[in-house]
Amino acid sequence: MKIKLCLIFLFFLFFIPISVFAKTTIKVGYLPILDHLTLVVSHERDNEKFKEVNVELKMFKRWDDMAGALNAGVIDAGFILSTVAMDMFNTGSDIKTVLLAHRNGSAITVKKDSDIHSATGLKDKKVAIPHRKATHVALLDKYLRKEGLSLKNVDATVVDPPYMEESMKLGRIDAFIVAEPFGAKAHLHGVGRVLVLTKDIIDNHVECIVVVRNQFLKQNISAVQEWVESLIRSGKFIEKDKRETKLNSVSAIAKKYMGHDEEVVREGLKNPTDRILFDNLNPEISDFQKIADIAVQAGIIEKVDLEGFIDSRFYK
Structure with a gap:
């Protein structure tokens, strides 16, 4: 019996791919702003529970630093301003939008x-x-x-x-x-x-979005899917915390990951309650078009191929 168990153990050790046991690590950049709450709420609530993905967070203080890290492959994904990401895409960055980070804000x-x-x-x-x-x-x-x-x-x-x-x-x-x-x-x-x-100014507008380097995305579809589903759940959790409590859970998480006073977090989220929204993160082209149009009108970006920029299959 012992010999049989040893043989079974050796079979799993040498013949089952390591990828079956290992999680895919995704390095994600963010700034200490409430727009990026779904990322830190997801990390706090789900990162230890994920089956396929392990999320490593990297906080930046400046948008250009995050953009540079994305372009250099230092991070695999980022919560970033939509128009900054569009400009990156226009100038050759191989990135895809998979989700909104929030609306308004x-x-x-x-x-x-x-x-x-x-x-x-x-x-x-x-x-x-x-x-x-x-x-x-x-x-x-x-x-x-x-x-x-x-x-x-x-x-x-x-x-x-x-x-x-x-x-x-x-x-x-x-x-x-x-x-x-x-x-x-x-x-x-x-x-x-x-x-x-x-x-x-524009109700329910797109602002920050979730982008992933396309090479990483193509190689890790199921891991990205698991992570995106957690972000969507986290958005719903934030909205529920707004309605049912005084944002006790969310404000504590924001303080832990971003360093903001909990009273400030509550003011930024609840005065009024739709100041920032997290419950509809669907990356629809029509919503992106509104922001792209006013950005082009303002002269800060060129026209964008939104169909090439957005990968909406992960929103479920």
Whole structure:
């Protein structure tokens, strides 16, 4: 009997492929913004339970650093601004969009005591943006055009998101547009107030998306599928946590992975509750087209082959 068991063990040891037992590791980049909550919620709740994939997280502070890491193959996937990813795709990056990270999610914030109360008030003002090709720039241009203005009528300057509140406090900028929780943080600290939420510029708009290097994607379809399904579940969990609790679970996870105060996280997610949405992450071409069109109009990207850019088969 012992000999038989030994033979069975040796058979499995030498003849069953290692890939049967090993998980596929996917290295994923993100920034410490609430737009990327599904990633960290998924990691916290599911990473030890995955059968085929192991997710390694890499936090960046700047969009260009993440884009460079994607292009160099340092990371396999990233939660990244849609228009930045579109520009990367246009200039030769072999990446595919597999999911939305969220919908809505940003605000134009002005000084608390500012006399700016509409788009016209931004004329000739210094407005901080997170990246020259950010979705925020296209949304800012869209907002200005409602009053007959455009980006040409403001002084748009790049400031890394963590430094926007301090720049406003020191009087270096008059306004900023950025992902949460930085607008919520400025509001809670008495530095700024919301001029307009981006959901009120274009409702349910695409902003950050999930992209994967195409070479990795083609070689690891089932692993990516398992991960994407977890991200979708995590989005639903966040929305449930909004409705049923005071975001106790989600705010604690955000603090652990992003370092934000839990009160700031709650403000950024629940005031109002559709400030950022996570329950419909379907990467539909029609939704991407809306953002691509205003980005082209703003002059920050060229036209994009969205059918080549989006791989929607993983959304189930």
